[in-house]
Amino acid sequence: MTVPASVLVVGASAAGLATAEILRRRGYQGTLTVLGEEPHAPYDRPPLSKQVLAGHWEHERAALRDEAQLAALGAEFVLGERAVGLDAGARTVRTATGRSLCADAVVLATGVRARRLPGQPDLAGVHVLHTLDDALALRADLLARPGADRPNSPGTTGNSPRTTGTSGSPDASGKRLVVVGDGVLGCEVAATARQMGAEVTLAGPQPAPMAAQLGHGAAGLLARLHASRGVRLRPGAAVESLTGERGRVTGVRLETGETLPADVVVVALGAVPATDWLEGSGLPTDDGVVCDSRCRAADGVYAAGDVARWHHEVLEAHVRLENRTNATEQALAVASVLLGGDRPYRPVPYFWTDQFDVKVQVHGRPAGDDEFTVVEGDMADGRFVALYRRGGATTGVLGWNMPKQTLPYRRELVKAYSALTPAP
Numbered sequence: 001m002t003v004p005a006s007v008l009v010v011g012a013s014a015a016g017l018a019t020a021e022i023l024r025r026r027g028y029q030g031t032l033t034v035l036g037e038e039p040h041a042p043y044d045r046p047p048l049s050k051q052v053l054a055g056h057w058e059h060e061r062a063a064l065r066d067e068a069q070l071a072a073l074g075a076e077f078v079l080g081e082r083a084v085g086l087d088a089g090a091r092t093v094r095t096a097t098g099r100s101l102c103a104d105a106v107v108l109a110t111g112v113r114a115r116r117l118p119g120q121p122d123l124a125g126v127h128v129l130h131t132l133d134d135a136l137a138l139r140a141d142l143l144a145r146p147g148a149d150r151p152n153s154p155g156t157t158g159n160s161p162r163t164t165g166t167s168g169s170p171d172a173s174g175k176r177l178v179v180v181g182d183g184v185l186g187c188e189v190a191a192t193a194r195q196m197g198a199e200v201t202l203a204g205p206q207p208a209p210m211a212a213q214l215g216h217g218a219a220g221l222l223a224r225l226h227a228s229r230g231v232r233l234r235p236g237a238a239v240e241s242l243t244g245e246r247g248r249v250t251g252v253r254l255e256t257g258e259t260l261p262a263d264v265v266v267v268a269l270g271a272v273p274a275t276d277w278l279e280g281s282g283l284p285t286d287d288g289v290v291c292d293s294r295c296r297a298a299d300g301v302y303a304a305g306d307v308a309r310w311h312h313e314v315l316e317a318h319v320r321l322e323n324r325t326n327a328t329e330q331a332l333a334v335a336s337v338l339l340g341g342d343r344p345y346r347p348v349p350y351f352w353t354d355q356f357d358v359k360v361q362v363h364g365r366p367a368g369d370d371e372f373t374v375v376e377g378d379m380a381d382g383r384f385v386a387l388y389r390r391g392g393a394t395t396g397v398l399g400w401n402m403p404k405q406t407l408p409y410r411r412e413l414v415k416a417y418s419a420l421t422p423a424p
Contacts, residue, residue, distance in 0.1 A: 032076070201262075
């Protein structure tokens with residue numbers, strides 16, 4: 001393969017930035033352009049539901065690189081400009097302002113968009129959390145003076161003072177937050193808001209939070225963690241609609257007929273790949289940009305990060321991963337192919353989540369009904385390592401507040417993947 005003289009990265013995301021950085025680190029001297037829909041320079045998303053939402057970090061701290069580091073890349077950053085079309089054959093991207101950007105190779109790193117409730121009404125106080133602006137808007141709403149921008153609720157008046165925590169700094173005490181969705185993001189938002197002082201209800205369709213990712217045993221432990229910290233759980237709860245008054249949300253109505261009162265609602269029902277702009281491009285899209293094992297969607301067009309659905313040769317399936325680790329690792333794989341490499345991308349899937357004082361790490365791709373066995377520590381002590389098995393084979397490793405002890409088991413999983421890997 002001839003190394004392209006120019007590369008256009010669509011998406012100023014973690015995956016997009018990593019692609020550009022790895023190319024330069026490996027000596028690429030061609031023209032680099034990074035196109036981003038948001039006006040912000042590339043930033044990290046995991047802190048949005050934790051440190052940024054809680055106010056422990058100023059939002060600038062979420063930036064992945066400072067201005068000097070970005071300038072040193074020698075890349076043109078076109079920010080605040082949305083891609084609206086792709087001519088895959090000509091490797092040309094059109095933007096919402098009518099601009100056309102061409103390159104010898106195009107890397108798609110547009111990520112995902114937050115999923116919303118079907119028919120979701122336009123009510124103040126209803127949020128999703130995907131972007132930096134989303135996190136700042138949600139934080140502002142949780143800290144807003146009660147009654148300032150919503151109908152008075154019992155016991156409050158329009159000029160009620162902003163509540164403060166024990167340190168005297170503003171907190172969310174008295175705010176009723178309902179989180180709709182019990183996956184990773186919903187659980188993180190619930191934990192953070194509860195630590196901010198909000199009255200939190202977590203409603204979701206699963207029997208326990210993150211049951212699909214963790215299985216019954218660990219998900220039950222996570223449920224007990226949230227309940228012990230004051231989060232009200234509504235498992236197996238399907239949401240029927242939102243209620244509102246004078247343009248502001250007042251509650252979440254469940255299919256059971258129960259209405260959960262709310263001053264603020266966060267919809268955390270997962271995400272959809274940002275591929276709508278590729279309609280008519282000729283690229284295959286099906287729950288993401290469909291790629292081969294080299295993350296190639298078409299001649300000269302590649303995908304990386306949350307938007308990529310590529311053929312994983314070990315798992316023998318098309319896989320799409322939404323996590324920070326994959327964004328960097330897949331960017332490395334794409335950059336390597338652009339520079340003439342020909343190795344398939346076949347990672348051991350991995351994600352982590354921090355909730356309250358617990359760090360959960362999952363390596364591999366376990367199913368919720370896999371056999372679950374604790375091999376180190378004790379679930380009762382809140383520190384353990386467990387293995388997931390199916391048909392006698394290890395499918396995953398879970399670490400619960402034991403990151404170092406998890407690593408040897410992960411290495412065994414890596415060996416198992418390597419044994420199944422076709423020779424390059």
